[in-house]
Amino acid sequence: MARGLDVVALLQPRADHSVIEGLEVERISADLRDAPAVRAAASGCRAVFHVAAVYRFWTKDPSEFYDVNVGGTINVLEAAGSAGSERVVFTSTVGTLGVEDVKRAGRGRDGSRLVDESRYVQVDHLFGLYKQSKYVAEHEVLRAAAGGLPVTIVQPTFPVGPRDHAPTPSGKLILDFLNGRMPGYVDTSLNVVDVEDVAAGHILAAERGRTGRSYIVGGENLELREVLALLAKVTGLPTPALRVPAGLAVAAARTSHLVEGRLLRREPSVPLEGTLMATTRMEFSDRRARTELGYSSRPAVEALERSARWYAENGYVTARRLARINWR
Secondary structure (H helix, E strand, O other): OOOOOOOEEEEOOOOOOHHHOOOOOEEEEOOOOOHHHHHHHHOOOOEEEEOOOOOOOOOOOOHHHHHHHHHHHHHHHHHHHHHOOOEEEEEOOHHHOOOOOOOEOOEOOOOOOOEOOOOOOOHHHOOHHHHHHHHHHHHHHHHHHHOOOOEEEEEEOEEEOOOOOOOOHHHHHHHHHHOOOOOEEOOOEEEEEEHHHHHHHHHHHHHHOOOOOEEEEOOEEEEHHHHHHHHHHHHOOOOOOEEOOHHHHHHHHHHHHHHHHHHOOOOOOOOHHHHHHHOOOOOEOOHHHHHHHOOOOOOHHHHHHHHHHHHHHOOOOOHHHHOOOOOO
């Protein structure tokens, strides 16, 4: 919109649309699984950004992951092709890359470089239906690219920032810290990036990305304890002191998944997929995006502060914890 372009927003029916409040966009309500409706929405669009997905670690109906993340992607690709769109950008995830051998900060087990777009995943390391369905969706995107559709893949790392209403699993980590619901932490690492930098990366991918090529858009690689220390620095809240062994965290998650998820049919309080991801080092190189697209990102501390402030200002933090915040 800042570039003076007309934007069409495809919105999930009956969902919370407050994320685009105040934005002058054309709004079309349609389910991604409704191919004719998606085709009608894409009509006349020079560029199509497919950013929608079921991004959760659990749902009562597991088939929803594939119906939306794979079937919905196929519908968008076909709609963009029918519309004659000049550019299509598909939002994937770094969760489809091979991170299983990153055992210490910044290095692979064999002393190799940070994980980049060329690192193949070991399929049995695709924990949970979210990763698995996005992996399959990527193959549909590559199939479409081979067929001539001008589509590029963007792989965000750990995006945080304003307007994360859900919150997503990324935002939930920050919200749990703010509300004091994080008694401990595991020894892991992640790549923190601001959501607006991710958005800019998508636009750059549309303008400069190569067909069939994927681009990691990320920020800073940090230990989880460093992320928590930065949040403590900007909020004045204490950091969790307890370091939880990875094995204990996974055992608790498996129990929660079995008892709450399968027996009680409710969302597990300790999600198994999220815990397996949390105990896996997620460190990446976004050199390709910086070199080929001209991508850049702000410091992680700014991204974390923007996210924390948005939650604090929009009623997500308890009054007791809010009173303890002392912004830097």
